[in-house]
Amino acid sequence: MLDISPGTKIDTALAKLEGALAKGDVDAATNLFQADCYWRDLVTFTWNLKTLEGREQVRDMLSSQLAATKPSNFVQDTREAASEAGGVTEGWFEFETGVARGYGHIRLKDGLIWTLLTTMTELKGHEEPKGFRRPMGAEHGHDRNRTTWKEKRESEAAELGYTSQPYVVIIGGGQGGIALGARLRQLGVPTIIIEKNERPGDSWRKRYKSLCLHDPVWYDHLPYIPFPENWPVFTPKDKVGDWLEMYTKVMELNYWGSTTCKSAQYDEKTGEWTVVVDRDGREVVLKPKQLVLATGMSGKANVPKFPGQDIFKGEQQHSSQHPGPDAYAGKKVVVIGSNNSAHDICAALWEAGADVTMLQRSSTHIVKSDSLMEIGLGDLYSERAVQGGMTTRKADLIFASLPYRIMHEFQIPIYNRIRERDAEFYQALEKAGFMLDFGDDDSGLFMKYLRRGSGYYIDVGACDLVIDGSIKLKSGVDVSHLTENAVVLKDGTELPADLVVYATGYGSMNGWAADLISRDVADKVGKCWGLGSNTTKDPGPWEGEQRNMWKPTQQEALWFHGGNLHQSRHYSQYLSLQLKARQVGIKTPIYGMTKPHHLA
DSSP states (O other): OOOOOOHHHHHHHHHHHHHHHTOOHHHHHHTEEEEEEEEEEEEETTTEEEEEESSHHHHHHHHHHHHOOEEEEEETTTTSSEEETTEEEEEEEEOOOOOOOEEEEEEEETTEEEEEEEEEEEETTTTOGGGGGOOOOOOOSSOOOOOOOHHHHHHHHHHHHTBBOOOOEEOSSEEEHHHEEEEEHHOOOOOOOOOSSSSTTHHHHHOOTTTTTTTOGGOOOOSSOOTTTOOOEEEEOHHHHHHHHHHHTTTOEEEOOOOEEEEEEEETTTTTEEEEETTHHHHEEOSEEEEEEEEEEEEEEEEEETTTTTOOOOOEEOOOGGGSSGTTTTTEEEEOOOHHHHHHHHHHHHTTOOEEHHHHEBBBBEEHHHHHIIIITTTSSSHHHHHOOOOHHHHHHHHHHSSSHHHHHHHHHHHHHHHHHHHHHHHHHHHTTTOOOOOOSOOOOOHHHHHHOOSSSEEESEEEEEEEESSSEEEEEEEEEESEEEEETSOOOOOEEEEEEEEEOBBBBBHHHHTTTTTHHHHHHHSOOOOOOBBBBBSSSSSSSOEEEEEEEEEEEEEEOSSSSHHHHHHHHHHHHHHHHHHOOOOOOOOOOOOOOOOO
């Protein structure tokens, strides 16, 4: 009897693909794909993060890259059983290129490739020191001149940046900079992380006291050291801060706290940056080959300008500067904004006894935390998933295997279920006057995050206070001006205020490039984040990947790294491998560089 099991179908497809690629037959390889196919490549073929859509794009990429890539040894991963459902067969595979090893995921329809994910896992000859390559640590034997681990570590820390230069400087020592620093450390790339705060984790410690991670613990692990099994589901901010500080020390990162980057300039002739920093009051000049801005996906604080801000006698703060509610008991507070920070701050102020009003100027997507955990994340990032054999790496790759072009089609049914499950909750919010949305195409939170990085709140309790009126709500109207003691709206409403909090989000990350390097470089690179989906706050044209994130930019040797903990963990692998390849002189022919269409 003919064996047409899912595993056999995957083996057959991989064998045909390898055969065509080995022969250099681009047409034969292209014809193995569906007409509406998607190939997402993370570094292996393109030295870029690039999604190819349709056969013509696949053909063009292979025509450009195949000869240099030299792919081979496409073998199904038998540790992960192939599966079949709804006419789609999917499986996992390993493969190699001339310089690297990779891992991939494949989906077939009618025997042809529908989606293909190829990711770089390691560079040949530059593997991480783990498993059988684990370092010894102790030096056995006898040597009167031996140095201890502590002495070597202290010597390295004292010399790097002074008598020896880092290959990479990372500006920003939050979770993104720390995760990337850990990856580079394991690859042997000399790196310094620059952070204006004194200690790792201070960027969390210094936020308002009620702040916690709204994503569950299974979604938030850092590379190499996962959170313990008894770690809380939603991590409080100070616990996150302490973990980052511990992680930085244990992973032996060269972390320069209390250090401010004053300027950075790139010399095209020498291929070198000049980065001037102030470290504890002393100017230090660094000369790295690569510069990474890990200043936070959200970029610079966005504070709107309203007439009368200069005469208002109370306090005004951006949400990132809000110290917490303790000083505002009995005070009147207006919070401008209606997303995550606005809800968190309003709830904490109410708990502290403040009279707080939320000003909602545009609609917001709301999803209850327990619904998001169960329906939105449960199959990949939950205790249920872990008990079923799901690993963080596998979950990350499954999520990465869904092309952005069609991801909303997978998300819409999820949020339809959530909307049905929580119908009474949404009705109560709308009755209170809250303006709700589920994204331009009803695809919910993740697509809003990927497209614009804003416009949503994961409800951990504040919505009940809006519904019952404990948090006063004014929606659908903007600010006209401020007086000495009030916020005046365009409909004439006056909101008395002792404190105004601008929970108004952030600008693009390239704003930091403008400050540190130049406006010309910031414009040369263009806007960071967004897919070009032509939805609200994500203007087209279509990019297919996050603009400028974790991949080469139009400015040589300038990179952007950021996102939530999940993205910092996952994409730091691919950015670190790109940087390592350049350090050791591996040729990295980049395919599919896009020109900027938006400056900020």
